[in-house]
Amino acid sequence: MHELKIAEELIGIIIQVAESENLKKVTKVYIQFGKMIMIVPDVFRFVFESGVKGTIAKNAKLHLEILPVKFACKKCKEETEIDDLIFVCPRCGSNDLELIQGRETIIESIEGEKV
């Protein structure tokens, strides 16, 4: 249930930004999670919707994008996007890799209406 803690932090950021921008309500929230974070979208939506009750972000629509895993091979520099979580460079077979995408927990933007 890391979804709960991540949702708590997310809601804290949304409310802080919305207040500083004088929004009267938040209508949309755009977030991106890397696949390695293993967020279950339905669980995340549930805890998010429970958490925003009674705040200016109640009824905000959550746009959740899962980013695929990408790595760069440290030997041949090839960049590869993977589906199957096999961390082996398809070009040279090396397992000396740097993860360049897949563990993000990003809030991109929010939309809302001004006071």
Added chain:
Amino acid sequence: MEIKIMKNVLDRNKNKANEVRALLMEKNVIMVNMISSPGAGKTTLLEKTLGHLKNKFKIAVIEGDIATDRDAQRLKNHGVPIVVINTEGGCHLDSHSISKVLPEFDLENLDVIFVENVGNLVCPSHFDLGETFKLAIVSTTEGDDKPIKYPMLFREAKVILLNKIDLIEYTNFNKPSFNKDLNNINGKVPLFEISCTKNTGMEKWFDWISKQISSK
């Protein structure tokens, strides 16, 4: 209207973890974040490791526990400083809870802090504590599919211990399959096969961890 934010949702945890890491580096202390399922053998591993290393290094322990101090009770005979963090239902430790308890230790007189995280393979691997490295423990009785089901932890761990190796013949644990999955996820990670209760394979682990502490 749209407001761009582009921020890591876990920034608060990450920033505090970086503060913890900087403090530990300044004091020349390493911190090991121990992660496993409940019952894989974290506390038994700590008991054996403290027994072996406590005369060689200055050690402290942070025990993450959902509600009790039972693990700490098991370790207290070793005479090393122990602090318990009760997460009160929380499924992982975070950097703020670590930062709060660090002042209880005399960091000037420590080499290593072992942090026993809450038993869970998912959540603890997503929250940086400011550790020097993560240690993953998996046991033969849990099944051989743990690396492929929980890739984040096995990708990020600096060392992996396969515990309860003495029980493997009573399980359907498929070692070639485990090794193949682990090799795909993290082909560079050292793996030690051990039995904490039977003292099998422990010397190699003690040597490895001793080297990490000595070369800090």
